[in-house]
Amino acid sequence: MIPGGLKMVIADLTIFPVGAGEGLALEVAKVVKVIKGSGLKHLVGSMGTSVEGEWDEIMTLITQCRASLRGTHRVYYVIKIDERDDPEHSMEHKISAVSR
Amino acid sequence: MIPGGLKMVIADLTIFPVGAGEGLALEVAKVVKVIKGSGLKHLVGSMGTSVEGEWDEIMTLITQCRASLRGTHRVYYVIKIDERDDPEHSMEHKISAVSR
Amino acid sequence: MIPGGLKMVIADLTIFPVGAGEGLALEVAKVVKVIKGSGLKHLVGSMGTSVEGEWDEIMTLITQCRASLRGTHRVYYVIKIDERDDPEHSMEHKISAVSR
Amino acid sequence: MIPGGLKMVIADLTIFPVGAGEGLALEVAKVVKVIKGSGLKHLVGSMGTSVEGEWDEIMTLITQCRASLRGTHRVYYVIKIDERDDPEHSMEHKISAVSR
Numbered sequence: 001m002i003p004g005g006l007k008m009v010i011a012d013l014t015i016f017p018v019g020a021g022e023g024l025a026l027e028v029a030k031v032v033k034v035i036k037g038s039g040l041k042h043l044v045g046s047m048g049t050s051v052e053g054e055w056d057e058i059m060t061l062i063t064q065c066r067a068s069l070r071g072t073h074r075v076y077y078v079i080k081i082d083e084r085d086d087p088e089h090s091m092e093h094k095i096s097a098v099s100r
Numbered sequence: 101m102i103p104g105g106l107k108m109v110i111a112d113l114t115i116f117p118v119g120a121g122e123g124l125a126l127e128v129a130k131v132v133k134v135i136k137g138s139g140l141k142h143l144v145g146s147m148g149t150s151v152e153g154e155w156d157e158i159m160t161l162i163t164q165c166r167a168s169l170r171g172t173h174r175v176y177y178v179i180k181i182d183e184r185d186d187p188e189h190s191m192e193h194k195i196s197a198v199s200r
Numbered sequence: 201m202i203p204g205g206l207k208m209v210i211a212d213l214t215i216f217p218v219g220a221g222e223g224l225a226l227e228v229a230k231v232v233k234v235i236k237g238s239g240l241k242h243l244v245g246s247m248g249t250s251v252e253g254e255w256d257e258i259m260t261l262i263t264q265c266r267a268s269l270r271g272t273h274r275v276y277y278v279i280k281i282d283e284r285d286d287p288e289h290s291m292e293h294k295i296s297a298v299s300r
Numbered sequence: 301m302i303p304g305g306l307k308m309v310i311a312d313l314t315i316f317p318v319g320a321g322e323g324l325a326l327e328v329a330k331v332v333k334v335i336k337g338s339g340l341k342h343l344v345g346s347m348g349t350s351v352e353g354e355w356d357e358i359m360t361l362i363t364q365c366r367a368s369l370r371g372t373h374r375v376y377y378v379i380k381i382d383e384r385d386d387p388e389h390s391m392e393h394k395i396s397a398v399s400r
Contacts, residue, residue, distance in 0.1 A: 012347035014380065019222030022274045022384070025397035032398045044399050045343065046350050046391035047312035047380050055166065059159055066155065066183075074184040074222045078278055080314065080347050080378060081177035083166075084322070091346035097325035098332045099344055112247035114280065122284070122319030122374045125297035132298045144299055145243065146250050146291035147212035147280050174322045178280060178378055180214065180247050184222070191246035197225035198232045199244055255366065259359055266355065266383075277381035283366075284374040 008089045011058045014048035014078040015065050030068040035061065043091060048078070052091050055083070108189045111158045114148035114178040115165050130168040135161065143191060148178070152191050155183070208289045211258045214248035214278040215265050230268040235261065243291060248278070252291050255283070308389045311358045314348035314378040315365050330368040335361065343391060348378070352391050355383070 015031045016024045032049060035042050038061050041052040051058060062079065069075050082089075115131045116124045132149060135142050138161050141152040151158060162179065169175050182189075215231045216224045232249060235242050238261050241252040251258060262279065269275050282289075315331045316324045332349060335342050338361050341352040351358060362379065369375050382389075 010346055012345070016218070018216070018218060018224070019220070022219030022386075024218070025394075028398040029400065043345065044395055045312075045345050046310055046352075046394040047348070047382060050346050052346075055163070059163065063155070063159065073186075074182070076276075077179070077181035077183070078380060079177070079179040079181070081179070082174070082347060083177070084174040086173075086322075094325075094346040095344055098328040100329065110246055112245075116318070118316070118318060118324070119322030120319070122286075124318070125294075128298040129300065143245065144295055145212075145245050146210055146252075146294040147282060148247070150246050152246075176376075180278060182247060186222075194225075194246040195244055198228040200229065255363070259363060263355070263359065273386075274382070274384040277379070277383070279377070279379040279381070281377035281379070282374070283377070286373075 007055060007083060007085055008052065008087075009055050009058050009081055009083045010050060010052050010089070010091055010094070011062075011082075012045075012048045012050045012080040013062065013065065015069070016076060017069060017072040018074045018076050020072060027069060027072065031065045034065050034068045038064070041091065048080075050091055107155060107183060107185055108152065108187075109155050109158050109181055109183045110150060110152050110189070110191055110194070111162075111182075112145075112148045112150045112180040113162065113165065115162075115169070116176060117169060117172040118174040118176050120172060127169060127172065131165045134165050134168045138164070141191065148180075150191055207255060207283060207285055208252065208287075209255050209258050209281055209283045210250060210252050210289070210291055210294070211262075211282075212245075212248045212250045212280040213262065213265065215269070216276055217269060217272040218274040218276050220272060227269060227272065231265045234265050234268045238264070241291065248280075250291055307355060307383060307385055308352065308387075309355050309358050309381055309383045310350060310352050310389070310391055310394070311362075311382075312345075312348045312350045312380040313362065313365065315369070316376055317369060317372040318374040318376050320372060327369060327372065331365045334365050334368045338364070341391065348380075350391055 043050045143150045343350045
């Protein structure tokens, strides 16, 4: 049950500045660096970065990603979260389960 | 600049249980009740509820929405956030600006 | 059942240019104009516009929205769709069901 | 410019049944199978599958994914699209550009 017991969260984070030009790689790299530095299991994708952790860890991480874009005038976020009280709920397990 | 100075956030929150049946109204109503109780300016839509506030208020609200689904085995979230350091950045202003 | 039988779709469309400056109202207004011109039931929100219709109508509409941004170098889309074979599945019904 | 000229689209597709139980792997696998069968470059992730192609190819693919869930009473879709008239716009390039 959520919350309570094992409650693993998988989140897909898309965070980028709007209006700072068409090339976003430099800014997105700052966000990715924060995610890598978190120590949480993650996978960088072309449309977002997936991260696995507990709820509070993910919420804290999102706020840290935001801080890395300090000085940006407009930022857009798309956050998808899949929360499940299943001990097998992991990024690896989800990918292998649908790829068979 | 974000963060720092006026930093208003507009968020669109879609939060629902997966696997608890096709009818979601009862569970989604719990989430909407939490948003209404927050005192933040909001607008209930058919595909999500938009809320206006400061970053920390929105993050706290999302965690409170989650708590309202205590006991649910799987929950899915889609959160879109538009953050801008423009004093005119509000739900009302955005809607009127694109509807003219 | 989907597809087959009554299959009403509610979609939430967020479409905006990236890199064309922080103010997006002018470009988003073009998209909203296309949606209004479609004749489909819709509701303009601060984070997206919700539209109700059949699958093919919605897909055609998305492509028409895209065409209205001709000349833009980069465009970002977030599309949420809720499809259900329930004759009561409508924007109005969903909002009233969770707001009680 | 979009449309016209080179217009590569990267889409992230999340498609799953709602109300058919908490385990979604069997249904999502049907969707993934359709994407694999399309011949388009793709990457299966834990929160969605990214696909690269032209606009019409992606729109057709989404409709084919939908068809694979025939018989499902409610389906939820989250589709993110990044469209750019840059010849280097590809999934691989985006990932390497932000991972350095």
